[in-house]
Amino acid sequence: MSGAPFSFQLTHTDGAARRGVMTTPHGEVETPAFMAVGTQGAVKGLTHRDLDGAGSQILLSNTYHLYLRPGDALIARRGGLHRFIGWQKPILTDSGGYQVFSLAERRTVDEHGARFRSHLDGSSHLLTPEKAADIQAQLGSDIAMVLDECLAYPSPHDAVRASMERTARWAARARRRQEQLRAGSADGVIVTNAGQAQFGIVQGGVFPDLREESAKRTVDVGFEGYAVGGLSVGEPNAVMYDVVARTTPCLPVDQPRYLMGAGTPEDLVEAVARGIDLFDCVLPTRNARNGQLFTSRGRLNIKNARYAEDDRPPDPDCSCYTCRSCSRAYLRHLFNAGEINASTLNTLHNLHFYLDTMQRIRNAIAFGRFDSFRLAFLQALSRRNGGTDPPE
Numbered sequence: 427m428s429g430a431p432f433s434f435q436l437t438h439t440d441g442a443a444r445r446g447v448m449t450t451p452h453g454e455v456e457t458p459a460f461m462a463v464g465t466q467g468a469v470k471g472l473t474h475r476d477l478d479g480a481g482s483q484i485l486l487s488n489t490y491h492l493y494l495r496p497g498d499a500l501i502a503r504r505g506g507l508h509r510f511i512g513w514q515k516p517i518l519t520d521s522g523g524y525q526v527f528s529l530a531e532r533r534t535v536d537e538h539g540a541r542f543r544s545h546l547d548g549s550s551h552l553l554t555p556e557k558a559a560d561i562q563a564q565l566g567s568d569i570a571m572v573l574d575e576c577l578a579y580p581s582p583h584d585a586v587r588a589s590m591e592r593t594a595r596w597a598a599r600a601r602r603r604q605e606q607l608r609a610g611s612a613d614g615v616i617v618t619n620a621g622q623a624q625f626g627i628v629q630g631g632v633f634p635d636l637r638e639e640s641a642k643r644t645v646d647v648g649f650e651g652y653a654v655g656g657l658s659v660g661e662p663n664a665v666m667y668d669v670v671a672r673t674t675p676c677l678p679v680d681q682p683r684y685l686m687g688a689g690t691p692e693d694l695v696e697a698v699a700r701g702i703d704l705f706d707c708v709l710p711t712r713n714a715r716n717g718q719l720f721t722s723r724g725r726l727n728i729k730n731a732r733y734a735e736d737d738r739p740p741d742p743d744c745s746c747y748t749c750r751s752c753s754r755a756y757l758r759h760l761f762n763a764g765e766i767n768a769s770t771l772n773t774l775h776n777l778h779f780y781l782d783t784m785q786r787i788r789n790a791i792a793f794g795r796f797d798s799f800r801l802a803f804l805q806a807l808s809r810r811n812g813g814t815d816p817p818e
């Protein structure tokens with residue numbers, strides 16, 4: 427642990443697209459960056475060595491899952507999440523809210539917080555903005571997220587307004603708690619990463635007026651970075667892009683911006699074009715386990731019978747281990763045979779494709795040719811290529 431305080435330095439801009447460096451207590455992250463999702467402290471199917479080899483700069487882990495099992499106190503006694511899982515690069519943790527709203531049973535929400543039952547054993551828990559900050563302090567991630575309220579899409583304007591206002595009040599409570607944790611005045615909490623940053627979350631659904639107000643109220647509280655939440659929940663792509671485009675101008679230029687839960691390769695490029703710096707999504711890893719590969723020419727379903735005797739690599743333009751050593755025919759066989767390796771090899775490829783795309787985005791921004799990159803990237807994705815599935 428370098429112990430460097432959190433900071434963000436913009437190095438290049440190209441239109442609304444930005445390239446920068448985020449410094450954390452566990453090292454630097456070049457942005458725009460994609461975070462692989464390591465729900466239980468591991469990316470499913472991969473070792474940390476694989477992640478490192480693929481160029482992962484930062485890992486996302488889920489507070490809800492780690493809080494329920496093995497417990498944040500147990501992890502704090504092991505010295506924090508980095509030491510517990512053996513990953514010494516930056517980690518971002520979510521607040522646990524999204525899983526409480528999507529996974530937990532018998533959930534009730536009021537001004538105080540969210541009461542829920544564990545999906546594992548039915549035990550009762552209360553997640554408040556303060557508790558979410560405490561759990562993440564014990565985990566010791568480099569970036570902690572505030573607890574926000576997640577509404578279903580679509581929801582009417584008045585419901586979204588009420589929820590956005592509650593999220594803003596929760597943000598202020600989360601920040602006060604973070605300041606107590608930093609001052610060492612939170613009894614019973616083991617702070618395992620003194621340099622932990624905290625990001626606020628802009629809500630407001632698909633309503634521009636609410637997004638603008640949410641951004642202003644969140645920025646007024648004051649955080650080290652800002653996330654755009656509540657998107658990638660079923661709204662049309664064009665709506666998501668429009669909300670992002672209207673929200674980023676309301677955020678400070680000199681701080682990182684994180685689009686939570688997005689998305690497809692197209693989403694990454696389109697959101698960078700609208701000023702986003704950080705992403706996370708389960709798509710590359712989850713779809714890999716289901717046999718869907720992201721390639722530079724669109725998506726490819728390895729289960730498809732047409733690949734039974736196809737000797738080509740999944741993506742001829744990819745330099746990952748899977749593409750260098752495996753044919754589509756072999757990967758299809760492994761998938762059909764239910765081999766564990768099918769998940770590992772497919773995940774290695776998909777993650778490599780996402781991380782390589784981010785590297786190409788960063789290079790394009792640095793050279794002032796992001797727009798031409800974006801056009802060529804999107805055209806290639808939608809181009810039919812003999813043997814490769816058309817995009818879905």
Ligand SMILES: [Zn+2]
Pocket residue numbers: 740741744745746747748749750774775776778
């Ligand atoms: Zn590959």
